[in-house]
Amino acid sequence: MSGIFSRLGSVFRSGRKDPLGLIVNPRPLSYETARDLASHADPEIRRRLAARADLPQEILYFLAADPVPMVRREIAANTAAPAQADYHLAGDTDPSVRSDLAQKIAQLAPGLSADEQDRLRRITYDTLQLLARDQITRVRKILADALKDVADAPPQVIRQLAHDSELAVASPVLEFSPVLTDEDLLEIISGTPVSGTLSAISRRRVVGAAVADGIARTDDIDAIAVLLGNPRAQIREETLDHLLDRAPDIELWHSPLVSRPQLSARTATRLARFVADNLLRVLDQRQDLDVETKTAVAAAVRRRVEDGGADMVAFRKTGPQSSAAAPEVLAERAAQAVGGAGRLTDKVVMEALTLNDDDFVVHALALASEMSVNRVSKIVATQSAKGIVALAWKCGLSMTTAVALQTRLGRIPPVDVLYPRPGTKAFPMTHEEMVWQLDFFASMVGEAGR
Numbered sequence: 001m002s003g004i005f006s007r008l009g010s011v012f013r014s015g016r017k018d019p020l021g022l023i024v025n026p027r028p029l030s031y032e033t034a035r036d037l038a039s040h041a042d043p044e045i046r047r048r049l050a051a052r053a054d055l056p057q058e059i060l061y062f063l064a065a066d067p068v069p070m071v072r073r074e075i076a077a078n079t080a081a082p083a084q085a086d087y088h089l090a091g092d093t094d095p096s097v098r099s100d101l102a103q104k105i106a107q108l109a110p111g112l113s114a115d116e117q118d119r120l121r122r123i124t125y126d127t128l129q130l131l132a133r134d135q136i137t138r139v140r141k142i143l144a145d146a147l148k149d150v151a152d153a154p155p156q157v158i159r160q161l162a163h164d165s166e167l168a169v170a171s172p173v174l175e176f177s178p179v180l181t182d183e184d185l186l187e188i189i190s191g192t193p194v195s196g197t198l199s200a201i202s203r204r205r206v207v208g209a210a211v212a213d214g215i216a217r218t219d220d221i222d223a224i225a226v227l228l229g230n231p232r233a234q235i236r237e238e239t240l241d242h243l244l245d246r247a248p249d250i251e252l253w254h255s256p257l258v259s260r261p262q263l264s265a266r267t268a269t270r271l272a273r274f275v276a277d278n279l280l281r282v283l284d285q286r287q288d289l290d291v292e293t294k295t296a297v298a299a300a301v302r303r304r305v306e307d308g309g310a311d312m313v314a315f316r317k318t319g320p321q322s323s324a325a326a327p328e329v330l331a332e333r334a335a336q337a338v339g340g341a342g343r344l345t346d347k348v349v350m351e352a353l354t355l356n357d358d359d360f361v362v363h364a365l366a367l368a369s370e371m372s373v374n375r376v377s378k379i380v381a382t383q384s385a386k387g388i389v390a391l392a393w394k395c396g397l398s399m400t401t402a403v404a405l406q407t408r409l410g411r412i413p414p415v416d417v418l419y420p421r422p423g424t425k426a427f428p429m430t431h432e433e434m435v436w437q438l439d440f441f442a443s444m445v446g447e448a449g450r
Helices: 002-014 031-037 043-050 058-061 069-077 084-091 093-108 118-132 137-147 157-161 168-178 181-191 196-204 210-217 221-229 237-249 251-258 264-271 276-282 291-305 313-316 328-341 346-354 358-369 372-381 383-396 400-409 429-443
Strands: none
Touching: 031 043, 031 058, 043 058, 043 069, 058 069, 058 210, 069 084, 069 093, 069 383, 084 118, 093 118, 093 137, 118 137, 118 157, 137 157, 137 168, 157 168, 157 181, 168 196, 181 196, 181 210, 196 210, 196 221, 210 221, 210 237, 221 251, 237 251, 237 264, 251 264, 251 276, 251 346, 264 276, 264 291, 276 291, 328 400, 346 358, 346 400, 358 372, 358 383, 358 400, 372 383, 383 400, 383 429
């Protein structure tokens, strides 16, 4: 057998085809040969062996305890590995081994349950539970991403992931999993969820009335804005009334409220009393309102306009502030906004976004970031969440404003928005990543970076 090992070692060193068929065109191995190769001194030989699906189960289980991580990774990814080997690897000291195992076990998860009678399926379920509680976020996230839209994923595992303390793990399941019931979601809402959890629930394809009520009763302004912007969220009229009581002082809710489908006459009339002129115009021009609602809104709009000293004809002809402003006027206003305080402030940007004054925002961002309007416009036009976040960072704005820039200026869907790092207000990218983003858009418009 030592002669075989010697020839095999020389094959790996030279790159020639191996006589045992271990590497190229694998041939069946005898039990004795496989057993001896599993103890070979060369870890590359053991790694190649571990990748094979035609080995006896006890050989694969033996290799699951190999001292070299790359060998154990092959076993973790090998679908022929016995359930006992998988359970053993779920406690492996190397995170990469557990990550590879998570990817494989997630494929076996559908249909598994806590009361499995079959011993091997029960071991697989227990392995899945261990991985769902893994101390490394990446391992749990692999499971969450793989199981987020699986209809027959194990409910206990899905609930474990939904309650995870890391948003990167919980969010995919909360947003997409059909396994979670309204009762599950309400339990999470009534607890102490991490930042971003309620927004993930608010983005679900369908949000039931009870869940919408639960979110509406919280103080999570961002999550409620996402809920209001979700056309499939079933928000009761009384719940909407409760939100309208708070809405005049929360500008983030105004635009999604005005765009809500099936507005009642009472709701639309209340909105007409406090939303900004540009949103008042949107409300006035909606074509989907019934006659009663349209009449009530028209009367409220007329009172608002006339009380302001204007007439309806002029009101309906005048577009948002930005559309009529010449570039030189926008540049002058931007210079005043940036120069007055030494830098662009979050308040100035948020007020302009509320007024849909997009062109001004673009000019102000360009001036504050010391970049061309062309480059800033390209970032916005491509709806790049990372690019807009990097731009906000360059301008010295907060991550809260960066989120608003993504949704209102970039028109980025909530599901694609970048949020602060979980539990913080910090930017979700590194300094190097944001610089790279800005340089990338510089190259897109033919400019030098930085």
